[in-house]
Amino acid sequence: MKFSHATLSNPGGRKVNEDATKCCMASDTQGCWVVADGLGGHGGGDVASKIAVNSIIDTYKNRTEFSAEQLANMLGEAHQAILNDQQNSDRLSAMRSTVVVLMLQDAQAWWAHIGDTRLYYFSRGRIVQQTKDHSVPQVMVDAGDISAEAIRHHEDRNRLTRSLGNSGKLRTTVLDQASPIADGDAFLLCTDGFWEFVTEADMQAALAKSANPTAWLSAMEHILLSRAPASHDNYTATAIFVEAQP
Numbered sequence: 673m674k675f676s677h678a679t680l681s682n683p684g685g686r687k688v689n690e691d692a693t694k695c696c697m698a699s700d701t702q703g704c705w706v707v708a709d710g711l712g713g714h715g716g717g718d719v720a721s722k723i724a725v726n727s728i729i730d731t732y733k734n735r736t737e738f739s740a741e742q743l744a745n746m747l748g749e750a751h752q753a754i755l756n757d758q759q760n761s762d763r764l765s766a767m768r769s770t771v772v773v774l775m776l777q778d779a780q781a782w783w784a785h786i787g788d789t790r791l792y793y794f795s796r797g798r799i800v801q802q803t804k805d806h807s808v809p810q811v812m813v814d815a816g817d818i819s820a821e822a823i824r825h826h827e828d829r830n831r832l833t834r835s836l837g838n839s840g841k842l843r844t845t846v847l848d849q850a851s852p853i854a855d856g857d858a859f860l861l862c863t864d865g866f867w868e869f870v871t872e873a874d875m876q877a878a879l880a881k882s883a884n885p886t887a888w889l890s891a892m893e894h895i896l897l898s899r900a901p902a903s904h905d906n907y908t909a910t911a912i913f914v915e916a917q918p
Contacts, residue, residue, distance in 0.1 A: 673779050673853060673914050674700040678885035680893060681908040684865055684900065690717030691863050691908035694725040696732055701778055701917070704732040705910050708771040709789050709863040711835060716767030720754050724769045724836055727753040738777045740846050743784040746773060747836070747844045754837040768837035772803060772861050774912070781853050784846040787835045790867055793851070794858040797880055799872055803845065806834035824868050855916035858888070865905035869896040885911035 675697070683689035690710035697703040708724040710717030727750040735742065750771065758765050770787025783791050788805040804810060808831040809823040823829060834843050858879060862870075870892045878895070882888035888911050896907060 673776070673855070674917055675703055675776055675912055675914060676885055677703075677705065677910060677912045678889050679908075679910045680889050682893075682906065684906050685903040686906055688718055689906045689908075690721055691865070691906045692718070692721035692725045693861075693908050693910055694729045695910070696729050698736050702736065702738075703776055704729065704736075705774045705776075705859075705861060705912060706771060707789055707861040707863060707908055707910055708769045708836075709787065709865070709906070709908070710767065710769045711832070712764070712767035712837075716764045717769070719757065719764055720767035720769040720837055721771075723753050723757060724750045724771045728771070728773055732775075738775060738780070738782065738850070740782065740784075740848070743773060743775065743782055743846050744844060747771065747784055747786065747846075748842060751836045751842045758837060768835040770832065770835055770863070774859055774861060776853070776859075776912070776914070779853055780850040781859070782847055782850045784844055786842075786844045787832050788829075789861070789863050792860040792862075792872070792875060794860070794876070794879060795854065796856070798876060801851070802872075806843075806845070807832050821871075824871075829864070829868075853914050855914060857914040858885075859912040859914075860909060861912075862909035863905075863907060865907035866892075866896060866909045868905070869899045869907075885913050 708721040710721030770789040772785035793801040809826040878891035
């Protein structure tokens with residue numbers, strides 16, 4: 673398999689974009705993509721998300737191992753990097769970040785996340801897997817108190833149960849085993865400022881009409897901007913298409 677990708681990141685209605693994204697293509701058939709959403713305000717959020725994506729990509733470049741252990745190590749290194757910078761500045765002492773990471777190699781995928789930045793995996797044009805938020809509303813969904821769709825506009829949507837930079841033991845979610853992928857599959861990594869206004873049905877409909885990742889992101893961004901209020905949050909998304917080698 674080979675992979676093509678596109679990315680967009682916009683401050684939305686805010687002065688500062690606290691999202692960050694980065695990728696590294698080791699070859700046409702191997703790569704790593706990261707999207708993060710910083711938390712903390714007063715300059716801390718944008719710093720935390722940049723630390724996270726830079727650390728993860730640097731770790732990947734230094735050791736392009738394709739395994740669950742490597743994913744856990746990448747997130748652990750990013751977590752420690754944020755903790756180190758928290759201790760060096762009072763202004764940054766409360767900064768944290770969500771993150772989602774995707775690694776692709778040949779005909780397999782591996783991913784991990786913490787927080788409510790999401791990964792969606794599409795096969796035959798339909799969502800077949802997606803990450804589950806580490807948030808208070810997701811806990812309510814798991815308990816049967818609200819529907820998954822209700823997360824989008826729940827009053828506690830921004831209350832996270834896990835993030836990079838939190839004190840205590842780091843608890844990430846890493847895929848148990850590599851997922852096989854096929855020609856025509858696609859991935860979407862996005863922050864909550866994106867998926868809040870673009871539903872899963874929207875994602876699938878836009879994908880069906882899009883010839884490449886750039887067109888897919890453009891179609892979804894058009895939907896987002898038609899719905900979001902002027903004060904809406906930063907939004908970031910990365911799209912990856914899987915194609916068979918000639």
